[in-house]
Amino acid sequence: QVQLVESGGGLVQAGGSLRLSCGASGRTFSGGAVGWFRQAPGKEREFVAAINWSDGSTYYGDSVKGRFTISRDNAKNTVALQMNSLEPEDTAIYYCAATPRGLPYYRYYTGNNYSDWGQGTQVTVSS
Numbered sequence: 001q002v003q004l005v006e007s008g009g010g011l012v013q014a015g016g017s018l019r020l021s022c023g024a025s026g027r028t029f030s031g032g033a034v035g036w037f038r039q040a041p042g043k044e045r046e047f048v049a050a051i052n053w054s055d056g057s058t059y060y061g062d063s064v065k066g067r068f069t070i071s072r073d074n075a076k077n078t079v080a081l082q083m084n085s086l087e088p089e090d091t092a093i094y095y096c097a098a099t100p101r102g103l104p105y106y107r108y109y110t111g112n113n114y115s116d117w118g119q120g121t122q123v124t125v126s127s
Contacts, residue, residue: 002027011122020081031124038092050108093120
């Protein structure tokens with residue numbers, strides 16, 4: 001089983017940027033998929049972005065399209081989430097999730113399709 005560790009969260013003003021990183025130990029991401037989800041207090045978990053490790057295909061939630069970018073670093077076995085133009089509504093705990101197998105495109109958006117999860121990192125955007 002892989003252990004996922006997120007880093008890069010913090011406090012930023014609206015309009016600012018943050019870069020989250022997800023690293024894995026115990027297994028590489030090769031052949032699988034990695035996603036980012038978030039959960040704000042009192043709200044349901046929300047899909048943010050995902051990437052297919054093999055071909056680099058990316059998927060984004062509607063609320064972050066054009067502002068967030070997911071990328072992978074094969075050599076470091078890490079996935080990054082670059083978040084620009086942050087809004088107070090982006091405030092949440094951000095979780096990295098992974099699955100050892102690639103997914104059909106329609107399954108990237110649902111957390112139940114990912115087998116491994118990190119502990120999460122807090123992102124707070126002040127107005």
